[in-house]
Amino acid sequence: MTIDIAPSPAPVRHPMLAQVVATRKLTPRLIRVTLTGSALDTFGYDGPDHLARVFLAPRADVELCLPASAERWWPAVQAMPDEVRPIVRNYTVRRLDGGRREMDIDFVLHAEAGPGSSWAATAAVGDQIGVLSDGAEYAPPADTDWQLLIGDETALPAIAAIVESLPADGHALVLLEVGDATDELDLAAPSGARITWLHRGATRAGHSDIVLRTLRETVFPVGAAYAFVAGESAMVTSVRRHLVGERGVAKQRVYFCGYWRAAAR
Incomplete structure:
Protein backbone atom coordinates (compact mmCIF):
# COMPACT_ATOMS: atom_id res chain seq x y z
CA MET A 1 0.00 0.00 0.00
CA ASP A 134 -15.45 8.95 5.73
CA GLY A 135 -12.94 7.72 8.30
CA ALA A 136 -11.35 4.48 9.52
CA GLU A 137 -11.99 2.21 12.51
CA TYR A 138 -8.93 -0.06 12.69
CA ALA A 139 -7.26 0.88 15.98
CA PRO A 140 -5.31 -1.80 17.86
CA PRO A 141 -4.57 -0.75 21.47
CA ALA A 142 -0.97 0.07 22.30
CA ASP A 143 -0.61 -3.06 24.42
CA THR A 144 -1.64 -5.43 21.61
CA ASP A 145 0.66 -8.46 21.31
CA TRP A 146 -0.96 -10.00 18.23
CA GLN A 147 -3.84 -9.38 15.85
CA LEU A 148 -6.63 -11.56 14.50
CA LEU A 149 -7.83 -10.40 11.08
CA ILE A 150 -10.91 -12.10 9.64
CA GLY A 151 -13.00 -11.35 6.56
CA ASP A 152 -14.43 -12.41 3.22
CA GLU A 153 -13.86 -10.94 -0.25
CA THR A 154 -15.54 -7.68 0.67
CA ALA A 155 -13.11 -7.20 3.56
CA LEU A 156 -10.06 -8.26 1.55
CA PRO A 157 -9.05 -4.70 0.55
CA ALA A 158 -9.11 -3.53 4.17
CA ILE A 159 -7.39 -6.61 5.58
CA ALA A 160 -4.77 -6.60 2.82
CA ALA A 161 -3.98 -2.96 3.60
CA ILE A 162 -3.81 -3.75 7.33
CA VAL A 163 -1.46 -6.69 6.75
CA GLU A 164 0.80 -4.54 4.58
CA SER A 165 0.87 -1.84 7.27
CA LEU A 166 2.01 -4.19 10.05
CA PRO A 167 5.49 -3.56 11.44
CA ALA A 168 8.26 -5.95 10.48
CA ASP A 169 8.01 -7.62 13.89
CA GLY A 170 4.20 -7.70 13.90
CA HIS A 171 2.27 -10.89 14.65
CA ALA A 172 -1.11 -11.72 13.19
CA LEU A 173 -3.42 -14.60 12.37
CA VAL A 174 -5.33 -13.88 9.16
CA LEU A 175 -8.38 -15.88 8.02
CA LEU A 176 -9.72 -14.94 4.59
CA GLU A 177 -12.80 -16.61 3.12
CA VAL A 178 -12.93 -16.74 -0.69
CA GLY A 179 -14.52 -18.95 -3.33
CA ASP A 180 -11.44 -20.92 -4.37
CA ALA A 181 -7.71 -20.69 -5.01
CA THR A 182 -8.17 -18.35 -7.98
CA ASP A 183 -9.41 -15.68 -5.53
CA GLU A 184 -6.19 -15.64 -3.51
CA LEU A 185 -3.79 -12.70 -3.67
CA ASP A 186 -0.12 -12.31 -2.86
CA LEU A 187 0.07 -10.05 0.18
CA ALA A 188 3.18 -8.28 1.42
CA ALA A 189 3.08 -9.59 4.98
CA PRO A 190 5.73 -9.64 7.72
CA SER A 191 7.12 -13.05 8.68
CA GLY A 192 5.02 -13.02 11.85
CA ALA A 193 1.73 -12.92 9.94
CA ARG A 194 0.14 -16.30 9.21
CA ILE A 195 -2.35 -16.04 6.35
CA THR A 196 -4.89 -18.83 5.83
CA TRP A 197 -7.14 -18.81 2.78
CA LEU A 198 -10.46 -20.56 3.35
CA HIS A 199 -12.24 -21.90 0.27
CA ARG A 200 -16.02 -22.21 0.53
CA GLY A 201 -16.19 -23.96 -2.85
CA ALA A 202 -19.65 -24.31 -4.34
CA THR A 203 -21.36 -22.87 -1.27
CA ARG A 204 -22.87 -19.47 -1.98
CA ALA A 205 -21.09 -16.46 -0.50
CA GLY A 206 -22.60 -15.64 2.85
CA HIS A 207 -23.84 -19.19 3.50
CA SER A 208 -20.64 -20.99 4.52
CA ASP A 209 -19.56 -21.65 8.10
CA ILE A 210 -15.95 -22.31 7.15
CA VAL A 211 -14.67 -19.24 8.99
CA LEU A 212 -16.26 -20.15 12.32
CA ARG A 213 -15.31 -23.83 11.98
CA THR A 214 -11.70 -22.91 11.30
CA LEU A 215 -11.63 -20.35 14.08
CA ARG A 216 -12.85 -22.91 16.62
CA GLU A 217 -9.89 -25.14 15.71
CA THR A 218 -7.32 -22.33 15.78
CA VAL A 219 -4.89 -22.14 18.66
CA PHE A 220 -4.34 -18.54 19.70
CA PRO A 221 -0.92 -17.13 20.56
CA VAL A 222 -0.21 -16.03 24.11
CA GLY A 223 -0.77 -12.35 24.86
CA ALA A 224 -3.27 -9.56 24.38
CA ALA A 225 -5.20 -9.85 21.12
CA TYR A 226 -6.92 -7.30 18.92
CA ALA A 227 -9.47 -8.59 16.43
CA PHE A 228 -10.66 -6.94 13.22
CA VAL A 229 -13.63 -8.80 11.74
CA ALA A 230 -15.52 -7.66 8.65
CA GLY A 231 -17.61 -9.10 5.85
CA GLU A 232 -21.01 -10.76 5.66
CA SER A 233 -23.14 -9.73 8.63
CA ALA A 234 -24.06 -13.16 10.01
CA MET A 235 -20.47 -14.39 9.77
CA VAL A 236 -19.16 -11.31 11.55
CA THR A 237 -21.73 -11.64 14.34
CA SER A 238 -20.98 -15.33 14.90
CA VAL A 239 -17.23 -14.67 15.01
CA ARG A 240 -17.61 -11.86 17.54
CA ARG A 241 -19.87 -14.04 19.71
CA HIS A 242 -17.25 -16.81 19.64
CA LEU A 243 -14.36 -14.49 20.46
CA VAL A 244 -16.08 -12.76 23.35
CA GLY A 245 -18.19 -15.61 24.73
CA GLU A 246 -15.91 -18.62 24.17
CA ARG A 247 -12.40 -17.20 23.89
CA GLY A 248 -12.69 -14.48 26.51
CA VAL A 249 -11.52 -11.64 24.27
CA ALA A 250 -12.67 -8.33 25.76
CA LYS A 251 -15.42 -6.65 23.76
CA GLN A 252 -13.43 -3.43 23.42
CA ARG A 253 -10.64 -5.38 21.72
CA VAL A 254 -12.90 -6.66 18.93
CA TYR A 255 -13.83 -4.41 16.01
CA PHE A 256 -16.57 -5.93 13.88
CA CYS A 257 -18.54 -4.62 10.92
CA GLY A 258 -21.09 -6.26 8.66
CA TYR A 259 -20.29 -4.99 5.18
CA TRP A 260 -23.21 -6.82 3.60
CA ARG A 261 -26.05 -9.23 4.38
CA ALA A 262 -26.64 -12.48 2.51
CA ALA A 263 -30.13 -13.22 1.20
CA ALA A 264 -32.05 -16.03 2.85
CA ARG A 265 -31.39 -19.51 1.50
Missing part, protein backbone atom coordinates in the same frame (compact mmCIF):
# COMPACT_ATOMS: atom_id res chain seq x y z
CA THR A 2 1.29 3.48 -0.84
CA ILE A 3 0.43 6.49 1.30
CA ASP A 4 1.98 9.81 0.38
CA ILE A 5 3.52 11.45 3.45
CA ALA A 6 4.83 14.57 1.78
CA PRO A 7 3.29 17.90 2.82
CA SER A 8 -0.08 18.34 1.16
CA PRO A 9 -3.10 20.62 1.41
CA ALA A 10 -5.26 20.28 4.50
CA PRO A 11 -7.45 17.15 4.28
CA VAL A 12 -11.09 17.68 3.47
CA ARG A 13 -14.17 15.49 3.79
CA HIS A 14 -16.57 16.51 1.08
CA PRO A 15 -17.67 14.74 -2.12
CA MET A 16 -15.09 15.16 -4.86
CA LEU A 17 -15.04 14.14 -8.49
CA ALA A 18 -12.58 11.55 -9.82
CA GLN A 19 -12.01 9.82 -13.15
CA VAL A 20 -10.95 6.30 -14.03
CA VAL A 21 -7.38 6.08 -15.35
CA ALA A 22 -6.97 2.29 -15.29
CA THR A 23 -8.67 -0.98 -14.40
CA ARG A 24 -7.06 -4.33 -13.68
CA LYS A 25 -8.50 -7.76 -12.94
CA LEU A 26 -6.77 -9.04 -9.80
CA THR A 27 -8.73 -12.31 -9.72
CA PRO A 28 -11.73 -13.60 -11.67
CA ARG A 29 -13.95 -11.90 -9.08
CA LEU A 30 -11.97 -8.85 -8.03
CA ILE A 31 -11.20 -5.77 -10.11
CA ARG A 32 -9.03 -2.80 -9.17
CA VAL A 33 -10.09 0.61 -10.42
CA THR A 34 -7.48 3.35 -10.31
CA LEU A 35 -8.82 6.88 -10.04
CA THR A 36 -7.37 10.33 -10.38
CA GLY A 37 -8.80 13.69 -9.44
CA SER A 38 -7.62 17.25 -8.98
CA ALA A 39 -8.64 17.20 -5.28
CA LEU A 40 -7.40 13.74 -4.29
CA ASP A 41 -4.32 15.28 -2.69
CA THR A 42 -6.72 16.65 -0.06
CA PHE A 43 -8.59 13.38 0.54
CA GLY A 44 -8.58 12.82 4.32
CA TYR A 45 -6.99 9.45 5.13
CA ASP A 46 -7.08 7.89 8.62
CA GLY A 47 -5.88 4.31 8.28
CA PRO A 48 -5.73 1.07 6.27
CA ASP A 49 -9.46 0.35 6.49
CA HIS A 50 -10.41 3.86 5.42
CA LEU A 51 -13.99 4.11 4.17
CA ALA A 52 -14.85 5.99 0.99
CA ARG A 53 -18.40 6.74 0.08
CA VAL A 54 -18.63 6.41 -3.67
CA PHE A 55 -21.19 8.21 -5.82
CA LEU A 56 -22.33 6.69 -9.10
CA ALA A 57 -24.60 8.13 -11.78
CA PRO A 58 -28.02 6.42 -11.70
CA ARG A 59 -27.70 5.45 -15.37
CA ALA A 60 -24.97 5.43 -17.99
CA ASP A 61 -26.68 8.19 -19.96
CA VAL A 62 -26.95 10.55 -16.95
CA GLU A 63 -24.18 12.93 -15.91
CA LEU A 64 -22.92 12.35 -12.37
CA CYS A 65 -24.25 15.00 -10.00
CA LEU A 66 -22.53 15.43 -6.63
CA PRO A 67 -23.95 17.18 -3.55
CA ALA A 68 -22.35 20.54 -2.87
CA SER A 69 -22.71 20.29 0.90
CA ALA A 70 -20.03 18.64 3.03
CA GLU A 71 -21.75 18.34 6.43
CA ARG A 72 -25.22 17.71 5.01
CA TRP A 73 -24.35 15.75 1.90
CA TRP A 74 -26.89 12.99 2.53
CA PRO A 75 -29.93 15.31 2.81
CA ALA A 76 -28.62 17.04 -0.33
CA VAL A 77 -28.54 13.71 -2.17
CA GLN A 78 -32.04 12.84 -0.96
CA ALA A 79 -33.34 16.19 -2.19
CA MET A 80 -32.18 15.57 -5.76
CA PRO A 81 -34.73 14.52 -8.39
CA ASP A 82 -34.93 10.77 -8.93
CA GLU A 83 -33.56 10.98 -12.45
CA VAL A 84 -30.23 12.50 -11.34
CA ARG A 85 -29.87 11.31 -7.74
CA PRO A 86 -26.52 9.43 -7.47
CA ILE A 87 -26.26 5.92 -6.10
CA VAL A 88 -24.15 5.88 -2.92
CA ARG A 89 -22.20 2.86 -1.71
CA ASN A 90 -19.32 2.21 0.72
CA TYR A 91 -15.89 0.89 -0.31
CA THR A 92 -12.44 0.67 1.24
CA VAL A 93 -9.56 2.77 -0.09
CA ARG A 94 -7.02 0.14 -1.12
CA ARG A 95 -4.26 2.63 -1.98
CA LEU A 96 -3.95 6.39 -1.79
CA ASP A 97 -1.08 8.37 -3.28
CA GLY A 98 -1.84 12.00 -2.55
CA GLY A 99 1.26 13.26 -4.32
CA ARG A 100 0.16 11.62 -7.57
CA ARG A 101 -3.51 12.30 -6.85
CA GLU A 102 -4.32 8.63 -7.32
CA MET A 103 -6.58 6.20 -5.50
CA ASP A 104 -7.22 2.48 -5.93
CA ILE A 105 -10.54 0.90 -5.01
CA ASP A 106 -11.04 -2.86 -5.34
CA PHE A 107 -14.52 -4.06 -6.33
CA VAL A 108 -15.85 -7.58 -5.84
CA LEU A 109 -17.67 -8.80 -8.94
CA HIS A 110 -20.69 -10.44 -7.34
CA ALA A 111 -22.75 -13.07 -9.15
CA GLU A 112 -25.80 -10.99 -8.26
CA ALA A 113 -24.24 -7.66 -9.20
CA GLY A 114 -25.13 -4.52 -7.32
CA PRO A 115 -24.55 -0.96 -8.56
CA GLY A 116 -20.89 -0.82 -7.55
CA SER A 117 -20.02 -4.21 -8.98
CA SER A 118 -21.88 -3.47 -12.21
CA TRP A 119 -20.13 -0.12 -12.61
CA ALA A 120 -16.67 -1.56 -11.97
CA ALA A 121 -17.20 -4.46 -14.38
CA THR A 122 -17.59 -2.04 -17.30
CA ALA A 123 -15.56 0.95 -16.05
CA ALA A 124 -13.47 2.58 -18.74
CA VAL A 125 -10.81 5.28 -18.76
CA GLY A 126 -12.48 8.66 -18.35
CA ASP A 127 -15.56 7.37 -16.52
CA GLN A 128 -16.50 9.54 -13.56
CA ILE A 129 -17.16 8.64 -9.95
CA GLY A 130 -17.56 10.66 -6.77
CA VAL A 131 -15.61 9.87 -3.58
CA LEU A 132 -16.03 11.13 -0.04
CA SER A 133 -13.58 10.51 2.82
Whole structure:
Protein backbone atom coordinates (compact mmCIF):
# COMPACT_ATOMS: atom_id res chain seq x y z
CA MET A 1 0.00 0.00 0.00
CA THR A 2 1.29 3.48 -0.84
CA ILE A 3 0.43 6.49 1.30
CA ASP A 4 1.98 9.81 0.38
CA ILE A 5 3.52 11.45 3.45
CA ALA A 6 4.83 14.57 1.78
CA PRO A 7 3.29 17.90 2.82
CA SER A 8 -0.08 18.34 1.16
CA PRO A 9 -3.10 20.62 1.41
CA ALA A 10 -5.26 20.28 4.50
CA PRO A 11 -7.45 17.15 4.28
CA VAL A 12 -11.09 17.68 3.47
CA ARG A 13 -14.17 15.49 3.79
CA HIS A 14 -16.57 16.51 1.08
CA PRO A 15 -17.67 14.74 -2.12
CA MET A 16 -15.09 15.16 -4.86
CA LEU A 17 -15.04 14.14 -8.49
CA ALA A 18 -12.58 11.55 -9.82
CA GLN A 19 -12.01 9.82 -13.15
CA VAL A 20 -10.95 6.30 -14.03
CA VAL A 21 -7.38 6.08 -15.35
CA ALA A 22 -6.97 2.29 -15.29
CA THR A 23 -8.67 -0.98 -14.40
CA ARG A 24 -7.06 -4.33 -13.68
CA LYS A 25 -8.50 -7.76 -12.94
CA LEU A 26 -6.77 -9.04 -9.80
CA THR A 27 -8.73 -12.31 -9.72
CA PRO A 28 -11.73 -13.60 -11.67
CA ARG A 29 -13.95 -11.90 -9.08
CA LEU A 30 -11.97 -8.85 -8.03
CA ILE A 31 -11.20 -5.77 -10.11
CA ARG A 32 -9.03 -2.80 -9.17
CA VAL A 33 -10.09 0.61 -10.42
CA THR A 34 -7.48 3.35 -10.31
CA LEU A 35 -8.82 6.88 -10.04
CA THR A 36 -7.37 10.33 -10.38
CA GLY A 37 -8.80 13.69 -9.44
CA SER A 38 -7.62 17.25 -8.98
CA ALA A 39 -8.64 17.20 -5.28
CA LEU A 40 -7.40 13.74 -4.29
CA ASP A 41 -4.32 15.28 -2.69
CA THR A 42 -6.72 16.65 -0.06
CA PHE A 43 -8.59 13.38 0.54
CA GLY A 44 -8.58 12.82 4.32
CA TYR A 45 -6.99 9.45 5.13
CA ASP A 46 -7.08 7.89 8.62
CA GLY A 47 -5.88 4.31 8.28
CA PRO A 48 -5.73 1.07 6.27
CA ASP A 49 -9.46 0.35 6.49
CA HIS A 50 -10.41 3.86 5.42
CA LEU A 51 -13.99 4.11 4.17
CA ALA A 52 -14.85 5.99 0.99
CA ARG A 53 -18.40 6.74 0.08
CA VAL A 54 -18.63 6.41 -3.67
CA PHE A 55 -21.19 8.21 -5.82
CA LEU A 56 -22.33 6.69 -9.10
CA ALA A 57 -24.60 8.13 -11.78
CA PRO A 58 -28.02 6.42 -11.70
CA ARG A 59 -27.70 5.45 -15.37
CA ALA A 60 -24.97 5.43 -17.99
CA ASP A 61 -26.68 8.19 -19.96
CA VAL A 62 -26.95 10.55 -16.95
CA GLU A 63 -24.18 12.93 -15.91
CA LEU A 64 -22.92 12.35 -12.37
CA CYS A 65 -24.25 15.00 -10.00
CA LEU A 66 -22.53 15.43 -6.63
CA PRO A 67 -23.95 17.18 -3.55
CA ALA A 68 -22.35 20.54 -2.87
CA SER A 69 -22.71 20.29 0.90
CA ALA A 70 -20.03 18.64 3.03
CA GLU A 71 -21.75 18.34 6.43
CA ARG A 72 -25.22 17.71 5.01
CA TRP A 73 -24.35 15.75 1.90
CA TRP A 74 -26.89 12.99 2.53
CA PRO A 75 -29.93 15.31 2.81
CA ALA A 76 -28.62 17.04 -0.33
CA VAL A 77 -28.54 13.71 -2.17
CA GLN A 78 -32.04 12.84 -0.96
CA ALA A 79 -33.34 16.19 -2.19
CA MET A 80 -32.18 15.57 -5.76
CA PRO A 81 -34.73 14.52 -8.39
CA ASP A 82 -34.93 10.77 -8.93
CA GLU A 83 -33.56 10.98 -12.45
CA VAL A 84 -30.23 12.50 -11.34
CA ARG A 85 -29.87 11.31 -7.74
CA PRO A 86 -26.52 9.43 -7.47
CA ILE A 87 -26.26 5.92 -6.10
CA VAL A 88 -24.15 5.88 -2.92
CA ARG A 89 -22.20 2.86 -1.71
CA ASN A 90 -19.32 2.21 0.72
CA TYR A 91 -15.89 0.89 -0.31
CA THR A 92 -12.44 0.67 1.24
CA VAL A 93 -9.56 2.77 -0.09
CA ARG A 94 -7.02 0.14 -1.12
CA ARG A 95 -4.26 2.63 -1.98
CA LEU A 96 -3.95 6.39 -1.79
CA ASP A 97 -1.08 8.37 -3.28
CA GLY A 98 -1.84 12.00 -2.55
CA GLY A 99 1.26 13.26 -4.32
CA ARG A 100 0.16 11.62 -7.57
CA ARG A 101 -3.51 12.30 -6.85
CA GLU A 102 -4.32 8.63 -7.32
CA MET A 103 -6.58 6.20 -5.50
CA ASP A 104 -7.22 2.48 -5.93
CA ILE A 105 -10.54 0.90 -5.01
CA ASP A 106 -11.04 -2.86 -5.34
CA PHE A 107 -14.52 -4.06 -6.33
CA VAL A 108 -15.85 -7.58 -5.84
CA LEU A 109 -17.67 -8.80 -8.94
CA HIS A 110 -20.69 -10.44 -7.34
CA ALA A 111 -22.75 -13.07 -9.15
CA GLU A 112 -25.80 -10.99 -8.26
CA ALA A 113 -24.24 -7.66 -9.20
CA GLY A 114 -25.13 -4.52 -7.32
CA PRO A 115 -24.55 -0.96 -8.56
CA GLY A 116 -20.89 -0.82 -7.55
CA SER A 117 -20.02 -4.21 -8.98
CA SER A 118 -21.88 -3.47 -12.21
CA TRP A 119 -20.13 -0.12 -12.61
CA ALA A 120 -16.67 -1.56 -11.97
CA ALA A 121 -17.20 -4.46 -14.38
CA THR A 122 -17.59 -2.04 -17.30
CA ALA A 123 -15.56 0.95 -16.05
CA ALA A 124 -13.47 2.58 -18.74
CA VAL A 125 -10.81 5.28 -18.76
CA GLY A 126 -12.48 8.66 -18.35
CA ASP A 127 -15.56 7.37 -16.52
CA GLN A 128 -16.50 9.54 -13.56
CA ILE A 129 -17.16 8.64 -9.95
CA GLY A 130 -17.56 10.66 -6.77
CA VAL A 131 -15.61 9.87 -3.58
CA LEU A 132 -16.03 11.13 -0.04
CA SER A 133 -13.58 10.51 2.82
CA ASP A 134 -15.45 8.95 5.73
CA GLY A 135 -12.94 7.72 8.30
CA ALA A 136 -11.35 4.48 9.52
CA GLU A 137 -11.99 2.21 12.51
CA TYR A 138 -8.93 -0.06 12.69
CA ALA A 139 -7.26 0.88 15.98
CA PRO A 140 -5.31 -1.80 17.86
CA PRO A 141 -4.57 -0.75 21.47
CA ALA A 142 -0.97 0.07 22.30
CA ASP A 143 -0.61 -3.06 24.42
CA THR A 144 -1.64 -5.43 21.61
CA ASP A 145 0.66 -8.46 21.31
CA TRP A 146 -0.96 -10.00 18.23
CA GLN A 147 -3.84 -9.38 15.85
CA LEU A 148 -6.63 -11.56 14.50
CA LEU A 149 -7.83 -10.40 11.08
CA ILE A 150 -10.91 -12.10 9.64
CA GLY A 151 -13.00 -11.35 6.56
CA ASP A 152 -14.43 -12.41 3.22
CA GLU A 153 -13.86 -10.94 -0.25
CA THR A 154 -15.54 -7.68 0.67
CA ALA A 155 -13.11 -7.20 3.56
CA LEU A 156 -10.06 -8.26 1.55
CA PRO A 157 -9.05 -4.70 0.55
CA ALA A 158 -9.11 -3.53 4.17
CA ILE A 159 -7.39 -6.61 5.58
CA ALA A 160 -4.77 -6.60 2.82
CA ALA A 161 -3.98 -2.96 3.60
CA ILE A 162 -3.81 -3.75 7.33
CA VAL A 163 -1.46 -6.69 6.75
CA GLU A 164 0.80 -4.54 4.58
CA SER A 165 0.87 -1.84 7.27
CA LEU A 166 2.01 -4.19 10.05
CA PRO A 167 5.49 -3.56 11.44
CA ALA A 168 8.26 -5.95 10.48
CA ASP A 169 8.01 -7.62 13.89
CA GLY A 170 4.20 -7.70 13.90
CA HIS A 171 2.27 -10.89 14.65
CA ALA A 172 -1.11 -11.72 13.19
CA LEU A 173 -3.42 -14.60 12.37
CA VAL A 174 -5.33 -13.88 9.16
CA LEU A 175 -8.38 -15.88 8.02
CA LEU A 176 -9.72 -14.94 4.59
CA GLU A 177 -12.80 -16.61 3.12
CA VAL A 178 -12.93 -16.74 -0.69
CA GLY A 179 -14.52 -18.95 -3.33
CA ASP A 180 -11.44 -20.92 -4.37
CA ALA A 181 -7.71 -20.69 -5.01
CA THR A 182 -8.17 -18.35 -7.98
CA ASP A 183 -9.41 -15.68 -5.53
CA GLU A 184 -6.19 -15.64 -3.51
CA LEU A 185 -3.79 -12.70 -3.67
CA ASP A 186 -0.12 -12.31 -2.86
CA LEU A 187 0.07 -10.05 0.18
CA ALA A 188 3.18 -8.28 1.42
CA ALA A 189 3.08 -9.59 4.98
CA PRO A 190 5.73 -9.64 7.72
CA SER A 191 7.12 -13.05 8.68
CA GLY A 192 5.02 -13.02 11.85
CA ALA A 193 1.73 -12.92 9.94
CA ARG A 194 0.14 -16.30 9.21
CA ILE A 195 -2.35 -16.04 6.35
CA THR A 196 -4.89 -18.83 5.83
CA TRP A 197 -7.14 -18.81 2.78
CA LEU A 198 -10.46 -20.56 3.35
CA HIS A 199 -12.24 -21.90 0.27
CA ARG A 200 -16.02 -22.21 0.53
CA GLY A 201 -16.19 -23.96 -2.85
CA ALA A 202 -19.65 -24.31 -4.34
CA THR A 203 -21.36 -22.87 -1.27
CA ARG A 204 -22.87 -19.47 -1.98
CA ALA A 205 -21.09 -16.46 -0.50
CA GLY A 206 -22.60 -15.64 2.85
CA HIS A 207 -23.84 -19.19 3.50
CA SER A 208 -20.64 -20.99 4.52
CA ASP A 209 -19.56 -21.65 8.10
CA ILE A 210 -15.95 -22.31 7.15
CA VAL A 211 -14.67 -19.24 8.99
CA LEU A 212 -16.26 -20.15 12.32
CA ARG A 213 -15.31 -23.83 11.98
CA THR A 214 -11.70 -22.91 11.30
CA LEU A 215 -11.63 -20.35 14.08
CA ARG A 216 -12.85 -22.91 16.62
CA GLU A 217 -9.89 -25.14 15.71
CA THR A 218 -7.32 -22.33 15.78
CA VAL A 219 -4.89 -22.14 18.66
CA PHE A 220 -4.34 -18.54 19.70
CA PRO A 221 -0.92 -17.13 20.56
CA VAL A 222 -0.21 -16.03 24.11
CA GLY A 223 -0.77 -12.35 24.86
CA ALA A 224 -3.27 -9.56 24.38
CA ALA A 225 -5.20 -9.85 21.12
CA TYR A 226 -6.92 -7.30 18.92
CA ALA A 227 -9.47 -8.59 16.43
CA PHE A 228 -10.66 -6.94 13.22
CA VAL A 229 -13.63 -8.80 11.74
CA ALA A 230 -15.52 -7.66 8.65
CA GLY A 231 -17.61 -9.10 5.85
CA GLU A 232 -21.01 -10.76 5.66
CA SER A 233 -23.14 -9.73 8.63
CA ALA A 234 -24.06 -13.16 10.01
CA MET A 235 -20.47 -14.39 9.77
CA VAL A 236 -19.16 -11.31 11.55
CA THR A 237 -21.73 -11.64 14.34
CA SER A 238 -20.98 -15.33 14.90
CA VAL A 239 -17.23 -14.67 15.01
CA ARG A 240 -17.61 -11.86 17.54
CA ARG A 241 -19.87 -14.04 19.71
CA HIS A 242 -17.25 -16.81 19.64
CA LEU A 243 -14.36 -14.49 20.46
CA VAL A 244 -16.08 -12.76 23.35
CA GLY A 245 -18.19 -15.61 24.73
CA GLU A 246 -15.91 -18.62 24.17
CA ARG A 247 -12.40 -17.20 23.89
CA GLY A 248 -12.69 -14.48 26.51
CA VAL A 249 -11.52 -11.64 24.27
CA ALA A 250 -12.67 -8.33 25.76
CA LYS A 251 -15.42 -6.65 23.76
CA GLN A 252 -13.43 -3.43 23.42
CA ARG A 253 -10.64 -5.38 21.72
CA VAL A 254 -12.90 -6.66 18.93
CA TYR A 255 -13.83 -4.41 16.01
CA PHE A 256 -16.57 -5.93 13.88
CA CYS A 257 -18.54 -4.62 10.92
CA GLY A 258 -21.09 -6.26 8.66
CA TYR A 259 -20.29 -4.99 5.18
CA TRP A 260 -23.21 -6.82 3.60
CA ARG A 261 -26.05 -9.23 4.38
CA ALA A 262 -26.64 -12.48 2.51
CA ALA A 263 -30.13 -13.22 1.20
CA ALA A 264 -32.05 -16.03 2.85
CA ARG A 265 -31.39 -19.51 1.50
